[in-house]
Amino acid sequence: MEYSAKVIEHFTNPRNVGEMDNPSGVGEVGSPVCGDVTRIHITVENNRIKEAKFRTFGCGAAIASGSMCTEMVKGKTIDEALALTDELVAEALGGLPAVKMHCSNLAAEALHKAIEDYQAKQVAEEA
Amino acid sequence: MEYSAKVIEHFTNPRNVGEMDNPSGVGEVGSPVCGDVTRIHITVENNRIKEAKFRTFGCGAAIASGSMCTEMVKGKTIDEALALTDELVAEALGGLPAVKMHCSNLAAEALHKAIEDYQAKQVAEEA
Amino acid sequence: MKQVYLDHGATTPVNPDVAAAMIACLQDHFGNPSSLHGFGRDAKQFLDEARTNVAALIGAHPEEIIFTSGGTEADNMAILGVARAMRKKGNHVITSAVEHHAVLDTCLALQKEGFEITVLPVDAYGQVHIDDFERALREETVLVTIMHANNEVGTIQPIKEIARMAKAKGIIVHTDAVQSVGKIPVDVNELGVDLLSVSAHKIYGPKGIGCLYVRKGTKMLPLMYGGGQERQRRPGTENMPGIVGFGVAAAIAARELPAEMDRLTKLRDRLIAGLLALPAVRLNGHPTERVSINVNACFHYIEGEALLLALDMRGIAASSGSACSAGSMDPSYVLLAMGIPPEIARGSLRLTLGRGTTAEQIDYVLGVIAEITEKLRAMSPLYNPNKG
Amino acid sequence: MKQVYLDHGATTPVNPDVAAAMIACLQDHFGNPSSLHGFGRDAKQFLDEARTNVAALIGAHPEEIIFTSGGTEADNMAILGVARAMRKKGNHVITSAVEHHAVLDTCLALQKEGFEITVLPVDAYGQVHIDDFERALREETVLVTIMHANNEVGTIQPIKEIARMAKAKGIIVHTDAVQSVGKIPVDVNELGVDLLSVSAHKIYGPKGIGCLYVRKGTKMLPLMYGGGQERQRRPGTENMPGIVGFGVAAAIAARELPAEMDRLTKLRDRLIAGLLALPAVRLNGHPTERVSINVNACFHYIEGEALLLALDMRGIAASSGSACSAGSMDPSYVLLAMGIPPEIARGSLRLTLGRGTTAEQIDYVLGVIAEITEKLRAMSPLYNPNKG
């Protein structure tokens, strides 16, 4: 648990905790049985992420990643958001302990799933 | 080397160190290769040990035993001297460490050999 | 910030009298107890005195105490030493599913050496059942190793019954008493065991020293070879500061045990009651047959490390699972063996009390936990406040 | 009475800075480095710092240092660990006749496990010959373990040449450097060894802590099983006060080595010259290729323990043979291996110098030895003053 100051700060005061009543898209990754779970809600307007919220069942790294990821993605276009990776989230947090890189740093993946969910809905609506 | 005060005292100020020019009997036990060596000289007068001297190559216990044994035997009759055992010498020294009992406590044995030597000479003289 | 240490199961602060004795040893008594001269004899006296104190704490003879580098080495020495020495007689060893890694991993190593290991299950409280044990006994059983008190949940095992049954069949019995010594009365003859492991740093002594009690006549191979220290059973220049500290810690533990056990049992039960008054909490381990210092609970919908970290941010030191496996993401194998579902096991918190713990601290910690768990649950995607 | 400690080969007084760091660790930094909370992280920092200092003393990377309970465990871990791991590749191990018991007895234990051991002879100075070594190499040789400096006579072995030759054949090389570290420059890469044992209490650190250097990639089985400490190679809660003390001792040793080596070499040679000026004395070991602290001599017609005891009565602490086997009546196997007749070997005296040793002490000790040896010879039945 040798976390960076940034991780500790985001863990202690996580941004964007919660869900939305009418999200444009929802993504969830992980399983409580064997790892962390992160769920991300987004609203999209004019092809931009207007808002993002997360909920995490997981360790400090997982919670800080959810917080950081939702912060980073706000205001980004869909393409920009899809370019956000777990590695970039970890980097923005000042790094994560090696053991945490793969199991607790799934926020970007949850975000991508939320975007996919949004895009699938769009396609459905257009159809 | 947890020696009794008595051992230390006899080691530091050994009594009766030396040899005699004309001993009534001489006894030696041990071997320098694998153990201690004690040599005892005695003079006998009227069937009594008049004087006893020792020399020892050996550890503290061996030296103290030589000193104590020669002290104890002085003035004793031959029969009394033959009754002196290594155990009695050790006892008089306030005990010896277990490891020292058998290898470093040979003074009484040397004394017995000196007496045998004296007795053998007596027989030879008488013959 | 207020600091509250509730991780006495991981390690304890060094008692000031223990530290003072160690300092004297370091500064004024540096001799090697094997040396024949005055400096050596001086050290030897301290060694003998410590051994006497440690032996007295567990009702043993001083010659039956072998100093080791800690509980881990004591466990390894007992298990590998006896099993390897008895191999010709049999190749079966019995242990339990909730042992410390120092026992479990050592049994697995024996398995690679050709031994068969029976790992006894435990019930929902973490206890081994004596009838399971009886069924596990075989003609080839040479060793039983079952802990006295569990490090995670504090549950006390029926060692006396196990030992009686095993001894009737001539089987050697080892118990890891690292978590029971100093907490409940431990007497090797009362328990009837042949080998028993102790670690100093769990009883306000220093880290890196412990001992194995070995009943006279118990056959075992050494783990290491070298000088003739510890009656040829454990070579190497003795850890004199550690041993001296262990000796003092043992003397203090023996003296203070009855009063401390009483005091801590009350505090423990106060803490348990406070936790159970919070929503969605379950107590792990036996409600009463547990050591006085141990509280272990699961907080549904919360992951243990996040809970630890949040407590740490508030100056409260606790643990989740055993100290050694902390940092890993796996739920505690002890809790899993007790039948707790993994997602719930992952939300476990161990609070272990000790000499410095006060009622005020307990109440403070309860308040903080209420706050933190509420906050973490609000963050958890598993939590549905409507369902509770 | 004046006290002169000339047994630094057996153990050394704890440096005051070492003691101070250990005291701070005991009093203010009791955390378990495996714990996730602040107390644990605090301890972890001390652990890391000590590892860095110890690594620096021998030119290693910190990750290549495994803390052990002393030199004995380091030797056992290296020898048993590597041999058992390499068993499939081969079953031959090479050592020398003058190793410490921690190496020799461990090799004998391997023999019982089915290994073949070649024990290299030494010359009159106690040195292994490189051509003997070359002849001993076999297809099945998996490990060479030869000490860097001998504990009884101080002789330095040609480890660099041995390692070069062994490595060319892919054989793993261990050296017991307990008596060389801190006395002569020791660099694991310069020596070219894969494993190297160090003990803290020989370099003004505490007893009960040491380390094994393990070159990255070296295959070995652990001696013990349990927690994940020391990168899974040595389980058990770390001996924090010991490790902290070892770290400080290592830093001081590195800093002071050049000046101390110089100073002690002069004192050693003054002591040797003084002894050789007495009648019927012989120097044991190499006249120059010996560590700066070691003087070992035989006094004909005198038994070593009596000499020790007489010195002890005068406040002078010395040893005869190695500390561990002291008390036994057998002549030193090291001296016998060097071809010294047993009755002469039995009259050996080891005087080992250290940081507190002064020229004045040396002269004082020489005077006392002259007196004592005269007195003991007068008592010896082997001594004939006419023959000299």
Ligand SMILES: Cc1ncc(COP(=O)(O)O)c(C=O)c1O
């Ligand atoms: C039950 C149990 N056994 C063994 C150990 C290991 O003891 P040590 O840390 O002294 O190696 C511990 C503590 O970590 C423990 O709780």
Ligand SMILES: Cc1ncc(COP(=O)(O)O)c(C=O)c1O
């Ligand atoms: C050469 C040598 N190896 C190993 C050891 C054993 O070290 P320790 O006493 O730390 O177990 C010693 C010291 O006794 C030694 O001199």
